Amino acid sequence: MRKIFGFCVALGLLLPGVAVAAEDYPNKPVRLIVSVPPGGPADTLARLVGPHLSKYLGQILVIDNRGGANGIIAYDMGARAPADGYTLLQVAAGVVINPSLYKNVPYDPIRDFAPISLGVTVPNILIVHPSVAAKSVQELLGVIKSKQGAFAFASAGNGTSGHLALELFRLSSKTQFVHVPYKGGGPALAETMAGQVQALFSIALAATPQVKAGKVRALAISSAQRSPVAPELPTIAESGFPGFEVIGWFGWLAPAQTPAAVIAKLNKGFVQTLDLPEVKGRLQSMSTVPAGGTAQSFGGFMRSERDKWAKVIKAANIRIQ
DSSP states (O other): OHHHHHHHHHHHHHHHHHHHHHHHOOSSOEEEEESSOSSHHHHHHHHHHHHHHHHHHTSOEEEEEOOOGGGHHHHHHHHHSOSSSSEEEEEETHHHHHHHHSSSOSSOTTTTEEEEEEEEEEEEEEEEOTTSOOSSHHHHHHHHHHTTTOOEEEESSTTSHHHHHHHHHHHHHTOOOEEEEOSSHHHHHHHHHTTSSSEEEEEHHHHHHHHHTTSSEEEEEOSSSOOTTSTTSOBSGGGTOTTOOOEEEEEEEEETTOOHHHHHHHHHHHHHHHTSHHHHHHHHHTTOEEEEOOHHHHHHHHHHHHHHHHHHHHHHTOOOO
16 A cells, blocks of 8 residues: 555656646747758658747757658657657658558657657649540540550559559449559659650649640549539549548658657647648648648548558559568
């Protein structure tokens, strides 16, 4: 009984200290690890949000770009950081997809992180070269079948959002075509515009200007519902494939075991920032959709994305060495 009493007294002395620490957070600069090099949509998101979050926290937010290995370098750093709220991580969808694509990924996307907030979602647009005689998804299926497996789909590379989209499309439509992976979305889009390949799932940010210029034709969007990014485009789901949804996304995590009060404060800061008119307008101009939401909903979303893509990757037999 004396041991139990002593433990309770000690716990009572410790808990007020934890509460004070959470209330005082932050009292020094906060580092945000970004899983890509400077430049591009992901880095732009961090630098757009950064000043507003700094103002909310009352401390400098330091952007630390750590690109490479499809984000694995940054994600491993984030997982190993102290769980004190002073190292945060901006992640892309690859954080939950990598363990199904690569052997020996050094982190667990669910166990090793505490979700803070979903940031933005990024739909893919299914585009074709103007020479393809299709103005709808169903017409495209007819063209693909007529080519008897010779129809060529580009992607930005193995394991990218566009690659997974075309593999889900292949499985859903039960059609066969050639996958031509490129080293990035830029080359894949350029080759589609040149007619070297016939179709591509391209991120909306890159595809939209080329659609408006008439260099490619847009058939559908990959989000579950019609998107404000291109409201005139039907979804692939409403084009004959119920349940089809592929979105890229970015969000924010902290190391596992970060105090709940710290997570709550960070969630409020990120969500308020995303709702600022100037931030929302800039993100929409980049063909992204501001998201936000609770830390709990982001955690559930991450688990569903992990499970969904693990099944697709296994069925399509995708493996990256």
